Amino acid sequence: MEIPYTVEPRPDTGLANGKLGIWLFLASEVMLFGALFSTYILLRVGAIEWPHGELSVKLGAINTVILICSSVTMVVAWAKLKLNDFAKGRLYVLVTVVLAAVFLVNKYFEYAEHLAKGEGPWHSTFFAIYFTLTGLHGLHIVGGIVVMLYLAGPGAGMWKSNPEQYANRVEYTGLYWHFVDLVWIFLFPVLYLL
Amino acid sequence: MHSDPEAIRKSIRSYGIVGGLLLVFTAITVAVNRIHLAVPLAITVALIIAGMKGTMVASIFMHLSHEKKWIYGALLLTVVFFIVLLFLPLAAVSDTIGTPIQH
Amino acid sequence: MEKTVTGTAHEHGHAHDHAHEELGFWRKYVFSVDHKVIGIQYAITGLLFLLFGFCLMMLMRFQLAYPLHPIPIIGSWFGDAKAPMGIMLPEFYNQLGAMHGTIMVFLGVVPLAVGGFGNFVMPLQIGAPDMAFPKINMMSYWVYFLGGVTMLASFFVPNGAAQSGWTSYPPLSVIAQGGGQTMWLIGMVFLITSSLLGSINFIVTIVQLRAKGLSYMRLPFFVWAQLVTSFLLLLAFPPLEAAGVLQLMDRLAGTSFFLPSGLVVSQKPLTVAGGGNPILWQHLFWFLAHPEVYVLILPAMGIVSEIIANNTRKPLWGYRALVYAIVFLGFMSFIVWAHHMFMTGMGTNISAFFQVTTMIISIPSVVILTALLLSLWGASIRFTTPMLFALAFLPMFGIGGLTGLPLGLAPSDIHLHDTYYVIGHFHYVVAPGTIFALFAGVYYWFPKATGRKMNELMGKIHFWGSFICINCVFMPMFIQGLGGMNRRMYDGGMQYAHNAGLLKWNLMIGFAAWGLGLFQIPFIINFFASIKWGALVDRNPWEATTLEWSAPSPPGHGNFLTEPIVYRGAYEYSVPGAAKDFTPQFEPERA
Secondary structure, three states, X not given: OOOOOOXXXXXXXXXXXXXXXXXXXXXXXHHHHHHXXXXXXXXXXXXXXXXXXXXXXXXXXXXXXXXXXXXXXXXXXXXXXXXXXXHHHHHHXXXXXXXXXXHHHHHHHHHHHHHHOOOXXXXXXXXXXXXXXXXXXXXXXXHHHHHHHHHHOHHHHHHHHOHHHHHHHHHHXXXXXXXXXXHHXXXXXXXXXX | OOOOHHHHHHHHHHXXXXXXXXXXXXXXXXXXXXXXXXXXXXXXXXXXHHHHHHHHHHHHHOOHHHXXXXXXXXXXXXXXXXXXXXXXXXXHHHXXXXXXXXX | OOOOOOOOOOOOOOOOOOOOOOOOHHHHHHOOOOHHHHHHHHHHHHHHHHHHHHHHHHXXXXXXXXXXXXXXOXXXXXXXXHOHHHEOOHHHHHHHHHHHHHHHHHHHHHHHHHHHHHHHHHHHHOOOOOOOOHHHHHHHHHHHHHXXXXXXXXXXXXXXXXXXXXXXXXXXXXXXXXXXXXXXXXHHHHHHHHHHHHHHHXXXXXXXXXXXXXXXHHOOHHHHHHHHHHHHHHHHHHHHXXXXXXXXXXXXXXXXXXXOOOOEEOOEEOOOOOOOOHHHHHHHHHHXXXXXXXXXXXXXXXXXHHHHHHHHOOOOOOHHHHHHHHHHHHHHHHHOHXXXXXXXXXXXXXHHHHHHHHHHHHHHHHHHHHHHXXXXXXXXXXXXXXXXXXXXXXXXXXXXXXXXXXXXXXXXXXXXXXXXXXXXXXXXXXXXXHHHHHHHHHHHHHHHHHOEEOOHHHHHHHHHHHHHHHXXXXXXXXXXXXXXXXXXXXXXXXXXXXXXXXXXXXXXXXXXXXXXXXXXHHHHHHHHHHHHHOEEOOOOXXXXXXXXXXXXXXXXXXXXXXXXXXOOOOOOEOOXXXXXXXXXXXXXXXX
């Protein structure tokens, strides 16, 4: 039994099921991070003083550059698949994974530095919201890496049986990944600069 | 959905260009931060730059610029509620009865 | 690559020569990806949790009717930590209260109304072979199950289950000792995840998998209700998930998201950084919890609409108005939440804003109720058991809705907030409101799921007994609340002089509650006995017009034997000139 419009789009909506599904998921993620940004606003407005310059702008900026590059490689990966170039497509997905891993390594060093100074989430509301926002964001990066590794590895068999659906899956993963990048584009100035 | 190879190759070029622009804007954000603006102005500038970067990611990388009505509709609804979530609690604590509690 | 677009099914029980082999027991009944099996799993689990949550309440009502008396017969079951010598400790009362609310709302009503009825009925009503994402559907059930197990297990940890109300307000919930509150938070994360997976599935299915000819304005109102409900779940739950993470961090990582500076607990200052805001929790919680109450009522309105149309043999009055009203209601539900927070010291401007939006939101509710009432005018009513429950829903929801008005108006809320009036109000909407609608739905769709009808006499006993008892439980609460009796007091409010004349109602409420419990027994027996011995029926025993009744009873894998096509609106009953008093959506036009 086939579920209709899994691969080819439904004529009146112009969408395949997965495309609508991933966008709805991203909508819920907007609300999730929105709640944390709302928390940030309320805590900052209610604080007598708010720390400035506590975080490493250099590391933050480097990570921003890394994520932007990984967004480029992810969307190019999908484009290569649409050009029927599986080898290049898979390569770009793996490059994205490597960039994501570097991001996490940087994050590890950043966290370790703060924790060594006793600046954990318990230290102040600033560090509480810093660790929570970047921690949740980091978990999303890990999730992205897992899915990408699956698509490049055990899931790659679908390219042979159903290349269009495989390309769609890479596209949807890319949409998720761009969203993760988008969140960081706002996180970086809010936490590190302002 | 483009299945035409030439169109896709063009898109790949545009992805690279947008990526470059994003890096430039990142540099601008960091540079502007060096000028110590007043907090409200600093917030406005930072959010405008971040907003431009976000729009580029959404419209080009996420193909939102030529997406379908249902996606736009769901996102519009989400944006409205996002703004509600961000600003109504703030309005609630800003509009307090009586004087603030002193320590 | 060419793929077939239609989803046709196979006659249930026939042998078929297909590529896939017959599934084993575990894949067929436990880890099934079939929406009907998953729907039944949700429904039965939901009903069991409703029963469990009801039992918690019956215990509470004993304490309130006979404060500090030993619980009879089963008093020794609870151990010394909860009820030494069978006498309920205040801590145990608070656990029962918090978990009764949590279980009824999140483990009982929503899984039954959305997970159960939504999953089973909606794909059939739109002519789909299954949900858009069957594996995600299965995952959403099992994650719900995990959340439920977590919640139940929390009773058995030291210090017992969560005991800071289903609302878990900090600082109390943060400083609460033991693992109960932490497990509540973890359980909520599971439940919210399950809900998110489900809501994405529902929206994509309704948008993408409607049969040929099924335009939006031909959809059964039940499907519209599920669509709006799914948007509420999708966009309102994530802030509570975030808040749950924040409270977990306050409890486990020593953060102070919700802990203000200078907090003193048991005469010792709390050694935390401080600077947090307890009101932040309330905003994030109610941002979800208000739309949540519409999640509780919307599917019920959908169910009642289907049953009323069917048993009046008339189209629903004002279908378009119903659709616009329910969409508007869904939208408004996101901007009324702080009417739960009128007493938190918000300024007059913002209070006025929320008061206005709350008054506005009553309009679409009234439109829906009025349309359903007008649907009865000039009708040829069949008083079947589902129809009795559906009819009772109307005045019960009316009372619930009207009693909400003095709560939504800030000045009167000053007197009524946190009193039994609130408990009376919301229970009227959920208990004789939603739960009656859910009972109606069980009786109505039981034949589709099993191929047999439930017993009418037992159904009528269930109905009348429940209807009388449930009103005796909740009506006195308005009197108590208006008299100023506070909620959540483990001794029923004995300590306060102003409650003196009101305590006697606790005795009546207690007996009515236990009576209500007794009247569920015919339902439980009827439900299980009818699976085996109920009267056999064909596809369309109620002579209904919507698509689900064109599938076999029960439908096989893939649902429909031939591709379903829709030719007309959902409620073409008593069409002038037609041979029968109903013209199904799926019947082709006569030549």
